[in-house]
Structures are given as C-alpha cells and as structure tokens.
Amino acid sequence: MERFTKxxxxxxxxxxxxxxxxxxxxxxxxxxxxxxDLQGKSIRNGTLVAFPFYGRQLGKRGISEDLQHCMQLAPVFLYQVERSFVDPNYALNIGIRGLIYRDEQLDRVLNAIKAMMAGELYYPRAIMSELVDEVLQQRFNQGFDPEALSAIQLLTKQEKKIIQLVADGSRNKEVAMALNISAHTVKAHLSSIFRKTKSRNRVELLRWIQQSSPSRTL
Incomplete structure (x- = not known):
C-alpha cells in the first residue's frame, strides 16, 4: 500500500x-x-493529485484528455464530483483512487483525504463490497483448494469488508470508524475471521488472502 507524502x-x-x-x-x-500549468509539469513520487470534476461526466464515454494526462503523471482522486454524473464502478476500474462528492460533509472530506494519503481507496461501502465479492468470485473461477473455498463461503459481508480494510493496512479503530461500529465489535469479527480462515493473526490472514489468489489480493 503506497502512502503519500504530498x-x-x-x-x-x-x-x-x-x-x-x-x-x-x-x-x-x-x-x-x-x-x-499542469502541462509539462513533473510530479515527484509520493504525490497524490486531487483533480476537480465539478459539472463533468465520467462513464462509458471514456476519459477526457486532461484527466488522462493527469493520471499518467501520478495517482489521482476526483473532488467536487456530482453524484449523478460519475459512475463509481467505472472510476474504480480505470484507476481513480477515490471520489469526494460536492455535497460531502467536511468531516467526511477530512476522513477521505486522510485515508487516501495513507494509501487507501475511498469509495462508497457498497462499491467496495462489490469489489470484494468480484475478487472472491474470480478466485472461485481460477480454482483453488476446497479448504480456502469453504472459508470464503463462510465469510459474511461485514467480514469481507473488514478483510478489505485490514488488507489496506487499517487498524482496529480505523476499521471501526470506517464501518461505524465499535472497536469491540471489530475484535469479535476478527476472531470469527481468524477462525474461518485458520489464521492466528493479521499477518497470517494477509498470507491467506495472497495464497488464495495468486494473481490478486484484496
């Protein structure tokens, strides 16, 4: 997970x-x-770019030249986004690191900036949950041992979300904030996840994720 310094x-x-x-x-x-001034500008490693997207559409029609140029220079997230104008699934698939909507409350904007500077993606929970389900389905299609399949089938939607956050490097308190649950509840879910995946700790859980899919991790 790449952390950004600027x-x-x-x-x-x-x-x-x-x-x-x-x-x-x-x-x-x-x-x-x-x-x-972005034309001809060089951007150092460790820089995350916030790109304004007010009144613009992003979807199946493709990417505008200015956004495409920006994405070639550095990792990008969009801000001032209008909800009905941007398809979050499309944005995620082309490599946009997150969306900050124009009507977002200030505390959520701050959380979004913190999360993305720490290397995390920032999308609605439903989108991230769909992504986890998609990855798990890809693993099923690729084929892996029955024990791993059994563990994945036993995981609840909430547990899949927690696995996603853990894989992104989030600590218990950060997971609790992201999912609006208590740190105690996070611990309980992690205990269940460890039991189902036969992992003793976070390190073994991450290893289980990697071994379950040779081509992609959560």
Whole structure:
C-alpha cells in the first residue's frame, strides 16, 4: 500500500481552494496549481493529485484528455464530483483512487483525504463490497483448494469488508470508524475471521488472502 507524502491540488482558478485549507489543517504538505500549468509539469513520487470534476461526466464515454494526462503523471482522486454524473464502478476500474462528492460533509472530506494519503481507496461501502465479492468470485473461477473455498463461503459481508480494510493496512479503530461500529465489535469479527480462515493473526490472514489468489489480493 503506497502512502503519500504530498497532496497536489489542481484548481480551475488561481485562488486557495477549500481542499487545500482542509488538508493543511491536518498537517498534510500541500501544493496547488491551475490546470493549464499542469502541462509539462513533473510530479515527484509520493504525490497524490486531487483533480476537480465539478459539472463533468465520467462513464462509458471514456476519459477526457486532461484527466488522462493527469493520471499518467501520478495517482489521482476526483473532488467536487456530482453524484449523478460519475459512475463509481467505472472510476474504480480505470484507476481513480477515490471520489469526494460536492455535497460531502467536511468531516467526511477530512476522513477521505486522510485515508487516501495513507494509501487507501475511498469509495462508497457498497462499491467496495462489490469489489470484494468480484475478487472472491474470480478466485472461485481460477480454482483453488476446497479448504480456502469453504472459508470464503463462510465469510459474511461485514467480514469481507473488514478483510478489505485490514488488507489496506487499517487498524482496529480505523476499521471501526470506517464501518461505524465499535472497536469491540471489530475484535469479535476478527476472531470469527481468524477462525474461518485458520489464521492466528493479521499477518497470517494477509498470507491467506495472497495464497488464495495468486494473481490478486484484496
């Protein structure tokens, strides 16, 4: 999981964005530039780019040239997104690291920035749950030992979400916040997950995930 050390915010106009102020309030190193200045700009490793997407559509019609150029320079997430204009499944499939909607509350925007700077993806829970199910189905299609199949079939939807967060490096408190449950409940779920996957700890659980699918991890 790649952690980022700097946030580059792309804006339409030369004025300090609210995104920059929020990121700086949680001690994130921020740089801001307008879209025209992005051409010919080199971006250092460890930089995550916030790309404005107000009033724009993203779906089966493809990717605009400016977004495509930006994605070639560095990992990107979209902000100021209008919910009805962007297909989150499509965004995830093309490599967008997250979506921050225009009507998102400030506390959720802060959580989103923190999560993505820590290397996590930021999408609605339903989308991430579908992704986990898709990965598990791919494993089934690829074929693996019956014991692993049995364990996967026993996992609940909530347990799959927790496995996704654990694989992304989240600690118990972070998992609890992401799923809006208590840390005690997270521990209980982890105990169940460890039992079903025959893992004694997180390290063995991650190894189980990797061994269950040679081509892809959660």
């Amino acid at each position: 946030l580059l915010i792309i804006t339409e106009k030369e004025q300090t964005s609210n995104m920059a102020l929020l990121a700086e309030s949680i001690n994130i190193k921020v740089e801001q530039t307008i879209k025209p």
